[in-house]
Amino acid sequence: VAGLRERVRAELIADIKRLACAQIAAEGAPSLSLRAIARDLGMASSAIYRYFASRDELLTALIIDSYEALGAAVEDASTKAKPDDLLGRWIALGQAVRRWALANPAEYGLIYGTPVPGYKAPELTIPSATRYTEVLIALLVDIDATRSTRSIRALSPAARREYKLFRTRTGTNVSDDVLIDGLAAWGMLFGTVSFEVFGHLRNVIDDVDAHFVAMLDRVGHQLINRS
Amino acid sequence: VAGLRERVRAELIADIKRLACAQIAAEGAPSLSLRAIARDLGMASSAIYRYFASRDELLTALIIDSYEALGAAVEDASTKAKPDDLLGRWIALGQAVRRWALANPAEYGLIYGTPVPGYKAPELTIPSATRYTEVLIALLVDIDATRSTRSIRALSPAARREYKLFRTRTGTNVSDDVLIDGLAAWGMLFGTVSFEVFGHLRNVIDDVDAHFVAMLDRVGHQLINRS
DNA sequence: TGTACATCAGTGAACGCGCGTTCACTGATGTAC
DNA sequence: TGTACATCAGTGAACGCGCGTTCACTGATGTAC
Numbered sequence: 001v002a003g004l005r006e007r008v009r010a011e012l013i014a015d016i017k018r019l020a021c022a023q024i025a026a027e028g029a030p031s032l033s034l035r036a037i038a039r040d041l042g043m044a045s046s047a048i049y050r051y052f053a054s055r056d057e058l059l060t061a062l063i064i065d066s067y068e069a070l071g072a073a074v075e076d077a078s079t080k081a082k083p084d085d086l087l088g089r090w091i092a093l094g095q096a097v098r099r100w101a102l103a104n105p106a107e108y109g110l111i112y113g114t115p116v117p118g119y120k121a122p123e124l125t126i127p128s129a130t131r132y133t134e135v136l137i138a139l140l141v142d143i144d145a146t147r148s149t150r151s152i153r154a155l156s157p158a159a160r161r162e163y164k165l166f167r168t169r170t171g172t173n174v175s176d177d178v179l180i181d182g183l184a185a186w187g188m189l190f191g192t193v194s195f196e197v198f199g200h201l202r203n204v205i206d207d208v209d210a211h212f213v214a215m216l217d218r219v220g221h222q223l224i225n226r227s
Numbered sequence: 228v229a230g231l232r233e234r235v236r237a238e239l240i241a242d243i244k245r246l247a248c249a250q251i252a253a254e255g256a257p258s259l260s261l262r263a264i265a266r267d268l269g270m271a272s273s274a275i276y277r278y279f280a281s282r283d284e285l286l287t288a289l290i291i292d293s294y295e296a297l298g299a300a301v302e303d304a305s306t307k308a309k310p311d312d313l314l315g316r317w318i319a320l321g322q323a324v325r326r327w328a329l330a331n332p333a334e335y336g337l338i339y340g341t342p343v344p345g346y347k348a349p350e351l352t353i354p355s356a357t358r359y360t361e362v363l364i365a366l367l368v369d370i371d372a373t374r375s376t377r378s379i380r381a382l383s384p385a386a387r388r389e390y391k392l393f394r395t396r397t398g399t400n401v402s403d404d405v406l407i408d409g410l411a412a413w414g415m416l417f418g419t420v421s422f423e424v425f426g427h428l429r430n431v432i433d434d435v436d437a438h439f440v441a442m443l444d445r446v447g448h449q450l451i452n453r454s
Numbered sequence: 455t456g457t458a459c460a461t462c463a464g465t466g467a468a469c470g471c472g473c474g475t476t477c478a479c480t481g482a483t484g485t486a487c
Numbered sequence: 488t489g490t491a492c493a494t495c496a497g498t499g500a501a502c503g504c505g506c507g508t509t510c511a512c513t514g515a516t517g518t519a520c
Contacts (some may be wrong), residue, residue, distance in 0.1 A: 005483070005495080012496095028344025030257035035473060046476080047497050055474065114340030115425055117255025126430075153448065158437030165433065183432075184415050184442050191418020192411075198342055203353075205410075206392065210385030215411050221380065222449060232462080232516070239463095262506060273509080274464050282507065 013051050015041065020062055025106035029116045032059065059119055064128045066107035071131030073100040078135045086146065089139050090220040091213070094189050097132075098212060101193045108197055112190060136186060137170055143224055144178040151177045181223050188219055240278050242268065247289055252333035256343050259286065286346055291355045293334035298358030300327040305362045313373065316366050317447040318440070321416050324359075325439060328420045335424055339417060363413060364397055370451055371405040378404045408450050415446055 019037045034055055038045040052058040077096035081088040101108040110116075111129075155163075155176055163176045174182070192215065195201050196208055205211050246264045261282055265272040279285040304323035308315040328335040337343075338356075382390075382403055390403045401409070419442065422428050423435055432438050 009496090026344075028257055028341065030255055031344060033473065034475090043496095044498050045474085046499080049475075050496060109341040112421075112425070112427070114255065114336040117253075117258060151445075153444070155441050156437055158434055159441040162432060162434050162438050166431070169430070180438075180442055180445055183438070184419075184446055187418035187422060187442075188411050188415040189418065191414035191416065191421065194339075194418065194421060195414060198339070200339070203396070204393070205389060207385055207389050210383055211389050211407075211410070214382050214386040215407055215414075217380065218378075218407050219411055236463090260506065261508090270463095271465050272507085273466080276508075277463060 009051075012041075016048065016051055016058070017062060017065065020058060021104075021106050024062070024110060029059070029106075029110050029113075034058070056119055059116060060122060060125065062107070063110055063121060064125050066104070066111050067125065067128035067131060069104065069107065070097070070100050070111070071128065071135075073097075074132040074135050078139075083142075086139070086143055086224050087217070087220045089142075090185075090223060091216045093135060093139065094216040094220075095213070097189055098193050098196070101197050105197050108193070112194060113198070136182070137172060137174075140174050140178055140182040141172055143182075144174045147175075147178060147224070150175070155180075178223075185219050185223050188215070236278075239268075243275065243278055243285070244289060244292065247285060248331075248333050251289070251337060256286070256333075256337050256340075261285070283346055286343060287349060287352065289334070290337055290348060291352050293331070293338050294352065294355035294358060296331065296334065297324070297327050297338070298355065298362075300324075301359040301362050305366075310369075313366070313370055313451050314444070314447045316369075317412075317450060318443045320362060320366065321443040321447075322440070324416055325420050325423070328424050332424050335420070339421060340425070363409070364399060364401075367401050367405055367409040368399055370409075371401045374402075374405060374451070377402070382407075405450075412446050412450050415442070 016037055019040050020032060023032055023036060032055065034048045034052075035045040038048050041047075052061070074093055074096045077092040078089055081092045083089075101112075115121075159180075160176060163179045166179060167173060192212065196212075201208060243264055246267050247259060250259055250263060259282065261275045261279075262272040265275050268274075279288070301320055301323045304319040305316055308319045310316075328339075342348075386407075387403060390406050393406060394400060419439065423439075428435055
Protein backbone atom coordinates (compact mmCIF):
# COMPACT_ATOMS: atom_id res chain seq x y z
CA VAL A 1 0.00 0.00 0.00
CA ALA A 2 1.43 3.34 -1.00
CA GLY A 3 1.84 5.78 1.88
CA LEU A 4 1.79 3.15 4.58
CA ARG A 5 5.08 4.38 5.96
CA GLU A 6 3.73 7.91 5.94
CA ARG A 7 0.61 6.92 7.78
CA VAL A 8 2.61 5.17 10.47
CA ARG A 9 4.80 8.22 10.67
CA ALA A 10 1.83 10.56 11.05
CA GLU A 11 0.46 8.37 13.79
CA LEU A 12 3.71 8.43 15.71
CA ILE A 13 3.88 12.21 15.41
CA ALA A 14 0.37 12.36 16.85
CA ASP A 15 1.42 10.00 19.65
CA ILE A 16 4.39 12.17 20.49
CA LYS A 17 2.21 15.26 20.63
CA ARG A 18 -0.35 13.53 22.79
CA LEU A 19 2.25 12.36 25.26
CA ALA A 20 3.83 15.80 25.24
CA CYS A 21 0.50 17.38 26.12
CA ALA A 22 -0.05 14.89 28.91
CA GLN A 23 3.38 15.69 30.24
CA ILE A 24 2.74 19.43 30.07
CA ALA A 25 -0.50 18.94 31.94
CA ALA A 26 1.28 16.95 34.64
CA GLU A 27 4.59 18.77 34.97
CA GLY A 28 4.27 22.01 33.07
CA ALA A 29 5.60 23.13 29.74
CA PRO A 30 9.08 24.11 30.91
CA SER A 31 9.86 20.58 32.08
CA LEU A 32 8.68 18.99 28.88
CA SER A 33 11.31 16.35 28.17
CA LEU A 34 12.00 14.57 24.92
CA ARG A 35 13.66 11.75 26.80
CA ALA A 36 10.56 11.21 28.91
CA ILE A 37 8.41 11.02 25.80
CA ALA A 38 10.76 8.47 24.27
CA ARG A 39 10.61 6.49 27.48
CA ASP A 40 6.81 6.50 27.42
CA LEU A 41 6.89 5.32 23.83
CA GLY A 42 9.37 2.59 24.68
CA MET A 43 11.95 3.78 22.21
CA ALA A 44 15.44 5.20 22.32
CA SER A 45 15.64 8.88 23.22
CA SER A 46 17.43 9.62 19.99
CA ALA A 47 14.56 8.24 17.91
CA ILE A 48 12.45 11.32 18.63
CA TYR A 49 14.81 13.29 16.44
CA ARG A 50 13.43 11.46 13.40
CA TYR A 51 10.20 13.37 14.03
CA PHE A 52 11.14 16.67 15.60
CA ALA A 53 14.46 18.36 15.05
CA SER A 54 14.54 19.78 18.58
CA ARG A 55 12.54 20.39 21.70
CA ASP A 56 11.62 23.87 20.52
CA GLU A 57 10.23 22.52 17.27
CA LEU A 58 7.94 20.20 19.22
CA LEU A 59 6.83 23.11 21.39
CA THR A 60 6.08 25.19 18.33
CA ALA A 61 3.98 22.39 16.88
CA LEU A 62 2.03 22.10 20.11
CA ILE A 63 1.42 25.84 20.26
CA ILE A 64 0.15 25.94 16.70
CA ASP A 65 -2.08 22.95 17.34
CA SER A 66 -3.49 24.64 20.43
CA TYR A 67 -4.31 27.86 18.64
CA GLU A 68 -5.88 25.89 15.82
CA ALA A 69 -7.94 23.79 18.20
CA LEU A 70 -9.20 26.86 20.04
CA GLY A 71 -9.92 28.56 16.73
CA ALA A 72 -11.85 25.55 15.48
CA ALA A 73 -13.86 25.32 18.71
CA VAL A 74 -14.78 29.00 18.53
CA GLU A 75 -15.67 28.87 14.83
CA ASP A 76 -17.76 25.82 15.44
CA ALA A 77 -19.75 27.39 18.23
CA SER A 78 -20.15 30.60 16.29
CA THR A 79 -21.59 29.01 13.18
CA LYS A 80 -24.17 27.19 15.26
CA ALA A 81 -25.68 30.47 16.48
CA LYS A 82 -28.11 32.37 14.27
CA PRO A 83 -26.23 35.16 12.47
CA ASP A 84 -28.60 37.90 13.61
CA ASP A 85 -28.68 36.75 17.21
CA LEU A 86 -25.79 38.90 18.33
CA LEU A 87 -26.09 38.10 22.03
CA GLY A 88 -26.28 34.41 21.21
CA ARG A 89 -23.12 34.66 19.14
CA TRP A 90 -21.26 36.42 21.93
CA ILE A 91 -22.33 33.89 24.54
CA ALA A 92 -21.48 31.00 22.22
CA LEU A 93 -18.03 32.47 21.66
CA GLY A 94 -17.41 32.92 25.36
CA GLN A 95 -18.67 29.47 26.27
CA ALA A 96 -16.55 27.90 23.54
CA VAL A 97 -13.39 29.56 24.86
CA ARG A 98 -14.10 28.51 28.42
CA ARG A 99 -15.08 24.94 27.54
CA TRP A 100 -12.04 24.45 25.40
CA ALA A 101 -9.80 25.86 28.12
CA LEU A 102 -11.27 23.64 30.83
CA ALA A 103 -11.04 20.58 28.58
CA ASN A 104 -7.45 21.39 27.61
CA PRO A 105 -5.84 23.25 30.50
CA ALA A 106 -2.30 22.33 29.47
CA GLU A 107 -2.78 23.70 25.98
CA TYR A 108 -4.53 26.79 27.34
CA GLY A 109 -1.64 27.46 29.70
CA LEU A 110 0.79 26.96 26.87
CA ILE A 111 -0.68 29.79 24.84
CA TYR A 112 -2.17 32.11 27.47
CA GLY A 113 -0.03 31.48 30.53
CA THR A 114 3.47 32.61 31.28
CA PRO A 115 5.51 32.32 28.11
CA VAL A 116 7.90 29.38 28.15
CA PRO A 117 11.24 30.91 29.11
CA GLY A 118 13.96 30.82 26.51
CA TYR A 119 11.45 29.92 23.85
CA LYS A 120 10.65 32.44 21.14
CA ALA A 121 7.54 31.69 19.14
CA PRO A 122 8.45 31.81 15.47
CA GLU A 123 6.47 33.94 13.03
CA LEU A 124 4.63 30.96 11.68
CA THR A 125 2.48 30.70 14.79
CA ILE A 126 0.80 34.04 14.04
CA PRO A 127 -1.81 32.89 11.51
CA SER A 128 -3.02 30.21 13.91
CA ALA A 129 -3.02 32.63 16.81
CA THR A 130 -5.31 35.08 15.06
CA ARG A 131 -7.78 32.49 13.88
CA TYR A 132 -10.25 32.82 16.75
CA THR A 133 -9.90 36.58 16.83
CA GLU A 134 -11.46 36.78 13.39
CA VAL A 135 -14.65 35.37 14.84
CA LEU A 136 -14.62 38.05 17.51
CA ILE A 137 -13.92 40.83 15.04
CA ALA A 138 -16.71 39.64 12.73
CA LEU A 139 -19.05 39.81 15.69
CA LEU A 140 -17.92 43.33 16.57
CA VAL A 141 -18.51 44.43 12.97
CA ASP A 142 -22.08 43.16 13.10
CA ILE A 143 -22.67 44.73 16.48
CA ASP A 144 -21.36 48.01 15.20
CA ALA A 145 -23.85 47.94 12.32
CA THR A 146 -26.82 47.61 14.65
CA ARG A 147 -25.85 49.99 17.41
CA SER A 148 -27.92 53.13 17.21
CA THR A 149 -26.60 55.34 19.96
CA ARG A 150 -23.09 56.55 20.46
CA SER A 151 -21.20 57.26 23.63
CA ILE A 152 -21.06 60.81 24.87
CA ARG A 153 -17.74 60.42 26.61
CA ALA A 154 -14.77 61.81 24.79
CA LEU A 155 -11.71 59.70 24.15
CA SER A 156 -8.19 60.99 24.32
CA PRO A 157 -6.52 61.75 20.99
CA ALA A 158 -3.99 59.00 21.70
CA ALA A 159 -6.75 56.45 22.20
CA ARG A 160 -8.56 57.55 19.06
CA ARG A 161 -5.33 57.26 17.10
CA GLU A 162 -4.87 53.75 18.49
CA TYR A 163 -8.31 52.58 17.44
CA LYS A 164 -7.81 54.08 14.01
CA LEU A 165 -4.60 52.08 13.70
CA PHE A 166 -6.50 48.99 14.76
CA ARG A 167 -9.02 49.54 11.99
CA THR A 168 -6.37 49.79 9.31
CA ARG A 169 -4.58 46.75 10.70
CA THR A 170 -7.67 44.57 10.68
CA GLY A 171 -9.21 46.12 7.58
CA THR A 172 -12.50 46.70 9.35
CA ASN A 173 -14.51 49.78 10.16
CA VAL A 174 -15.64 49.25 13.73
CA SER A 175 -16.40 52.44 15.66
CA ASP A 176 -14.33 53.49 18.66
CA ASP A 177 -17.29 52.79 20.90
CA VAL A 178 -17.73 49.19 19.89
CA LEU A 179 -14.00 48.61 19.71
CA ILE A 180 -13.35 49.73 23.24
CA ASP A 181 -16.24 47.68 24.58
CA GLY A 182 -15.13 44.71 22.50
CA LEU A 183 -11.56 44.85 23.76
CA ALA A 184 -12.84 45.13 27.33
CA ALA A 185 -15.07 42.12 26.76
CA TRP A 186 -12.13 40.25 25.26
CA GLY A 187 -10.03 40.94 28.34
CA MET A 188 -12.89 40.00 30.64
CA LEU A 189 -13.34 36.70 28.84
CA PHE A 190 -9.74 35.56 28.98
CA GLY A 191 -9.11 37.07 32.39
CA THR A 192 -11.96 35.12 33.91
CA VAL A 193 -11.03 31.90 32.12
CA SER A 194 -7.40 32.29 33.22
CA PHE A 195 -8.54 32.88 36.80
CA GLU A 196 -10.50 29.65 36.70
CA VAL A 197 -7.90 27.52 34.92
CA PHE A 198 -5.04 28.80 37.08
CA GLY A 199 -6.98 28.33 40.31
CA HIS A 200 -7.70 31.92 41.35
CA LEU A 201 -11.43 31.37 41.75
CA ARG A 202 -10.96 28.77 44.45
CA ASN A 203 -12.74 29.98 47.58
CA VAL A 204 -14.19 32.83 45.55
CA ILE A 205 -16.73 31.29 43.18
CA ASP A 206 -17.88 27.68 43.53
CA ASP A 207 -20.40 27.30 40.73
CA VAL A 208 -18.40 28.94 37.98
CA ASP A 209 -20.79 27.65 35.31
CA ALA A 210 -23.65 29.75 36.62
CA HIS A 211 -21.53 32.81 37.31
CA PHE A 212 -19.82 32.69 33.95
CA VAL A 213 -22.99 32.57 31.91
CA ALA A 214 -24.53 35.34 34.01
CA MET A 215 -21.49 37.50 33.39
CA LEU A 216 -21.41 36.75 29.67
CA ASP A 217 -25.06 37.72 29.45
CA ARG A 218 -24.49 40.99 31.27
CA VAL A 219 -21.39 41.99 29.35
CA GLY A 220 -23.05 40.91 26.12
CA HIS A 221 -25.94 43.29 26.70
CA GLN A 222 -23.58 46.14 27.40
CA LEU A 223 -21.70 45.28 24.24
CA ILE A 224 -24.76 45.22 22.04
CA ASN A 225 -27.13 47.85 23.45
CA ARG A 226 -24.67 50.45 24.57
CA SER A 227 -26.20 53.85 25.09
CA VAL B 228 26.23 46.05 68.37
CA ALA B 229 23.45 43.68 69.23
CA GLY B 230 21.70 42.16 66.24
CA LEU B 231 24.54 42.77 63.82
CA ARG B 232 24.53 39.13 62.79
CA GLU B 233 20.79 39.30 62.31
CA ARG B 234 21.04 42.37 60.15
CA VAL B 235 23.64 40.74 57.93
CA ARG B 236 21.44 37.71 57.76
CA ALA B 237 18.39 39.74 56.76
CA GLU B 238 20.41 41.45 54.07
CA LEU B 239 21.56 38.17 52.63
CA ILE B 240 18.01 36.87 52.57
CA ALA B 241 17.02 39.99 50.67
CA ASP B 242 19.93 39.45 48.28
CA ILE B 243 18.88 35.88 47.63
CA LYS B 244 15.32 36.97 46.90
CA ARG B 245 16.48 39.73 44.61
CA LEU B 246 18.70 37.37 42.62
CA ALA B 247 15.91 34.82 42.52
CA CYS B 248 13.54 37.40 41.05
CA ALA B 249 16.12 38.41 38.47
CA GLN B 250 16.55 34.78 37.56
CA ILE B 251 12.80 34.25 37.26
CA ALA B 252 12.56 37.29 35.03
CA ALA B 253 15.33 35.94 32.80
CA GLU B 254 14.65 32.22 32.75
CA GLY B 255 11.22 31.70 34.24
CA ALA B 256 10.10 30.44 37.59
CA PRO B 257 10.37 26.72 36.83
CA SER B 258 14.08 26.93 36.14
CA LEU B 259 14.82 28.88 39.31
CA SER B 260 17.99 27.28 40.60
CA LEU B 261 19.44 27.50 44.08
CA ARG B 262 22.86 26.61 42.71
CA ALA B 263 22.73 29.50 40.26
CA ILE B 264 21.85 31.91 43.06
CA ALA B 265 24.76 30.64 45.14
CA ARG B 266 27.02 31.07 42.13
CA ASP B 267 25.88 34.67 41.69
CA LEU B 268 26.53 35.32 45.35
CA GLY B 269 29.98 33.73 45.11
CA MET B 270 29.27 31.16 47.78
CA ALA B 271 28.96 27.40 48.00
CA SER B 272 25.66 25.99 46.79
CA SER B 273 25.07 24.37 50.14
CA ALA B 274 25.26 27.73 51.92
CA ILE B 275 21.80 28.71 50.64
CA TYR B 276 20.35 26.09 52.94
CA ARG B 277 21.27 28.26 55.92
CA TYR B 278 18.58 30.67 54.68
CA PHE B 279 15.95 28.59 52.93
CA ALA B 280 15.27 24.99 53.76
CA SER B 281 14.41 24.13 50.17
CA ARG B 282 13.67 25.51 46.75
CA ASP B 283 9.94 25.42 47.45
CA GLU B 284 10.37 27.48 50.60
CA LEU B 285 12.14 30.16 48.59
CA LEU B 286 9.35 30.10 46.00
CA THR B 287 6.75 30.46 48.72
CA ALA B 288 8.58 33.46 50.14
CA LEU B 289 8.73 35.07 46.70
CA ILE B 290 5.03 34.46 46.10
CA ILE B 291 4.08 35.98 49.42
CA ASP B 292 6.33 38.97 48.79
CA SER B 293 4.74 39.47 45.38
CA TYR B 294 1.19 39.42 46.71
CA GLU B 295 2.21 41.81 49.47
CA ALA B 296 3.91 44.18 47.06
CA LEU B 297 0.89 44.21 44.76
CA GLY B 298 -1.38 44.71 47.75
CA ALA B 299 0.72 47.59 49.02
CA ALA B 300 0.78 49.25 45.59
CA VAL B 301 -2.99 49.00 45.27
CA GLU B 302 -3.64 50.24 48.81
CA ASP B 303 -1.28 53.11 48.24
CA ALA B 304 -2.99 54.23 45.05
CA SER B 305 -6.39 53.80 46.59
CA THR B 306 -5.74 55.96 49.63
CA LYS B 307 -4.49 58.76 47.40
CA ALA B 308 -7.87 59.06 45.66
CA LYS B 309 -10.69 60.97 47.32
CA PRO B 310 -13.02 58.51 49.07
CA ASP B 311 -16.16 59.79 47.37
CA ASP B 312 -14.60 59.87 43.90
CA LEU B 313 -15.64 56.36 42.97
CA LEU B 314 -14.47 56.52 39.38
CA GLY B 315 -11.13 57.92 40.52
CA ARG B 316 -10.73 55.08 42.97
CA TRP B 317 -11.46 52.49 40.30
CA ILE B 318 -9.05 54.03 37.83
CA ALA B 319 -6.37 54.33 40.51
CA LEU B 320 -6.81 50.68 41.40
CA GLY B 321 -6.53 49.57 37.78
CA GLN B 322 -3.54 51.74 37.07
CA ALA B 323 -1.80 50.50 40.19
CA VAL B 324 -2.25 46.88 39.18
CA ARG B 325 -0.99 47.51 35.67
CA ARG B 326 1.97 49.63 36.75
CA TRP B 327 3.05 47.11 39.33
CA ALA B 328 2.75 44.28 36.81
CA LEU B 329 4.78 46.10 34.17
CA ALA B 330 7.44 47.05 36.72
CA ASN B 331 7.60 43.50 38.10
CA PRO B 332 6.72 41.12 35.27
CA ALA B 333 8.49 38.15 36.86
CA GLU B 334 6.56 38.54 40.09
CA TYR B 335 3.33 39.09 38.21
CA GLY B 336 3.85 35.92 36.21
CA LEU B 337 4.67 34.07 39.39
CA ILE B 338 1.29 34.77 40.90
CA TYR B 339 -1.01 35.20 37.88
CA GLY B 340 0.64 33.07 35.21
CA THR B 341 0.72 29.33 34.83
CA PRO B 342 1.15 27.83 38.28
CA VAL B 343 4.66 26.48 38.86
CA PRO B 344 4.34 22.73 38.21
CA GLY B 345 4.86 20.46 41.16
CA TYR B 346 4.60 23.38 43.53
CA LYS B 347 1.61 23.62 45.82
CA ALA B 348 1.11 26.98 47.45
CA PRO B 349 0.78 26.45 51.19
CA GLU B 350 -2.13 27.91 53.13
CA LEU B 351 -0.05 30.71 54.51
CA THR B 352 -0.02 32.52 51.16
CA ILE B 353 -3.77 33.14 51.34
CA PRO B 354 -3.78 36.23 53.60
CA SER B 355 -1.29 37.96 51.32
CA ALA B 356 -3.18 36.92 48.21
CA THR B 357 -6.42 38.49 49.40
CA ARG B 358 -4.86 41.75 50.47
CA TYR B 359 -5.50 43.70 47.27
CA THR B 360 -8.95 42.19 46.87
CA GLU B 361 -10.07 43.96 50.02
CA VAL B 362 -9.49 47.27 48.29
CA LEU B 363 -11.64 46.15 45.40
CA ILE B 364 -14.39 44.87 47.66
CA ALA B 365 -14.42 48.09 49.66
CA LEU B 366 -14.87 49.97 46.41
CA LEU B 367 -17.74 47.73 45.35
CA VAL B 368 -19.43 48.28 48.70
CA ASP B 369 -19.26 52.05 48.23
CA ILE B 370 -20.46 51.79 44.64
CA ASP B 371 -23.37 49.67 45.77
CA ALA B 372 -24.41 52.32 48.27
CA THR B 373 -24.69 55.02 45.59
CA ARG B 374 -26.27 53.07 42.79
CA SER B 375 -29.89 54.07 42.43
CA THR B 376 -31.23 51.86 39.67
CA ARG B 377 -31.25 48.11 39.52
CA SER B 378 -30.89 45.81 36.57
CA ILE B 379 -34.05 44.46 34.99
CA ARG B 380 -32.45 41.26 33.75
CA ALA B 381 -33.18 38.19 35.82
CA LEU B 382 -30.35 36.03 37.09
CA SER B 383 -30.54 32.27 37.28
CA PRO B 384 -31.21 30.81 40.74
CA ALA B 385 -27.75 29.19 40.66
CA ALA B 386 -26.09 32.54 40.02
CA ARG B 387 -28.10 34.24 42.76
CA ARG B 388 -27.13 31.46 45.17
CA GLU B 389 -23.49 31.96 44.20
CA TYR B 390 -23.54 35.69 44.89
CA LYS B 391 -25.27 35.09 48.19
CA LEU B 392 -22.48 32.71 49.14
CA PHE B 393 -19.97 35.35 48.13
CA ARG B 394 -21.61 37.85 50.47
CA THR B 395 -21.43 35.51 53.45
CA ARG B 396 -17.82 34.64 52.63
CA THR B 397 -16.70 38.24 52.45
CA GLY B 398 -19.03 39.52 55.13
CA THR B 399 -20.32 42.27 52.87
CA ASN B 400 -23.70 43.13 51.50
CA VAL B 401 -23.06 44.02 47.87
CA SER B 402 -26.04 43.55 45.57
CA ASP B 403 -26.02 40.98 42.78
CA ASP B 404 -25.91 43.77 40.23
CA VAL B 405 -22.78 45.40 41.52
CA LEU B 406 -21.16 42.08 42.27
CA ILE B 407 -21.55 40.76 38.76
CA ASP B 408 -20.26 43.99 37.25
CA GLY B 409 -17.43 44.05 39.74
CA LEU B 410 -16.33 40.52 38.97
CA ALA B 411 -16.49 41.28 35.26
CA ALA B 412 -14.36 44.37 35.80
CA TRP B 413 -11.94 42.33 37.88
CA GLY B 414 -11.55 39.82 35.06
CA MET B 415 -11.19 42.58 32.49
CA LEU B 416 -8.44 44.21 34.53
CA PHE B 417 -6.28 41.14 35.01
CA GLY B 418 -7.08 39.75 31.58
CA THR B 419 -5.86 42.90 29.89
CA VAL B 420 -2.79 43.18 32.10
CA SER B 421 -1.93 39.53 31.47
CA PHE B 422 -2.33 40.06 27.73
CA GLU B 423 0.12 42.92 27.89
CA VAL B 424 2.66 41.30 30.21
CA PHE B 425 2.59 37.99 28.34
CA GLY B 426 2.90 39.65 24.94
CA HIS B 427 -0.55 39.12 23.44
CA LEU B 428 -1.08 42.79 22.61
CA ARG B 429 1.89 42.87 20.27
CA ASN B 430 0.63 43.87 16.83
CA VAL B 431 -2.77 44.57 18.35
CA ILE B 432 -2.36 47.67 20.48
CA ASP B 433 0.74 49.85 20.35
CA ASP B 434 -0.03 52.62 22.80
CA VAL B 435 -1.34 50.47 25.62
CA ASP B 436 -1.20 53.41 28.04
CA ALA B 437 -3.85 55.33 26.16
CA HIS B 438 -6.03 52.32 25.47
CA PHE B 439 -5.86 51.08 29.02
CA VAL B 440 -6.97 54.30 30.61
CA ALA B 441 -9.77 54.71 28.06
CA MET B 442 -11.00 51.23 28.85
CA LEU B 443 -10.76 51.76 32.61
CA ASP B 444 -12.78 54.93 32.23
CA ARG B 445 -15.46 53.19 30.19
CA VAL B 446 -15.76 50.15 32.40
CA GLY B 447 -15.67 52.38 35.48
CA HIS B 448 -18.69 54.31 34.27
CA GLN B 449 -20.59 51.12 33.62
CA LEU B 450 -19.65 49.93 37.07
CA ILE B 451 -20.81 53.06 38.83
CA ASN B 452 -23.80 54.36 36.88
CA ARG B 453 -25.38 51.10 35.84
CA SER B 454 -28.99 51.46 34.84
C1' DT C 455 38.09 42.07 81.62
C1' DG C 456 39.31 37.46 80.27
C1' DT C 457 38.43 32.84 79.44
C1' DA C 458 35.38 28.54 77.99
C1' DC C 459 31.84 27.21 75.41
C1' DA C 460 27.90 27.31 72.24
C1' DT C 461 26.11 29.01 68.16
C1' DC C 462 26.19 30.00 63.59
C1' DA C 463 27.90 30.91 58.47
C1' DG C 464 30.03 28.97 55.07
C1' DT C 465 32.93 25.09 52.71
C1' DG C 466 33.71 21.41 49.48
C1' DA C 467 33.00 16.90 48.24
C1' DA C 468 29.72 13.68 47.18
C1' DC C 469 24.99 11.27 46.16
C1' DG C 470 22.04 10.17 42.36
C1' DC C 471 19.56 12.07 39.01
C1' DG C 472 17.80 13.86 34.40
C1' DC C 473 18.47 16.53 30.42
C1' DG C 474 19.26 17.78 24.91
C1' DT C 475 21.77 16.42 21.31
C1' DT C 476 25.18 13.87 18.29
C1' DC C 477 26.96 9.95 15.90
C1' DA C 478 28.13 5.67 13.80
C1' DC C 479 25.50 1.67 13.33
C1' DT C 480 21.90 -2.05 11.96
C1' DG C 481 17.94 -3.70 9.58
C1' DA C 482 13.83 -3.21 7.47
C1' DT C 483 11.01 -0.97 4.00
C1' DG C 484 10.33 0.95 -0.32
C1' DT C 485 11.97 2.14 -5.44
C1' DA C 486 14.08 1.73 -10.13
C1' DC C 487 15.63 -1.00 -13.68
C1' DT D 488 9.12 -10.74 -11.52
C1' DG D 489 13.62 -10.36 -9.47
C1' DT D 490 17.58 -8.04 -8.19
C1' DA D 491 20.51 -3.74 -6.59
C1' DC D 492 20.34 0.22 -4.35
C1' DA D 493 18.60 4.16 -1.69
C1' DT D 494 15.86 5.63 1.92
C1' DC D 495 14.30 5.61 6.33
C1' DA D 496 13.25 4.16 11.49
C1' DG D 497 15.24 3.06 15.31
C1' DT D 498 19.46 1.73 18.45
C1' DG D 499 22.72 2.44 22.09
C1' DA D 500 26.61 4.63 23.68
C1' DA D 501 28.55 8.83 24.62
C1' DC D 502 29.31 14.15 25.24
C1' DG D 503 28.94 17.67 28.69
C1' DC D 504 25.95 19.75 31.46
C1' DG D 505 23.09 21.29 35.58
C1' DC D 506 20.23 20.23 39.33
C1' DG D 507 18.54 19.65 44.76
C1' DT D 508 20.10 18.07 48.79
C1' DT D 509 23.14 15.92 52.48
C1' DC D 510 27.04 15.72 55.46
C1' DA D 511 31.15 16.14 58.10
C1' DC D 512 34.10 19.89 58.56
C1' DT D 513 36.40 24.59 59.76
C1' DG D 514 36.52 29.13 61.65
C1' DA D 515 34.55 33.11 63.13
C1' DT D 516 31.18 35.45 65.95
C1' DG D 517 28.64 35.97 69.98
C1' DT D 518 27.41 34.65 75.17
C1' DA D 519 27.89 33.32 80.11
C1' DC D 520 30.50 33.14 84.07
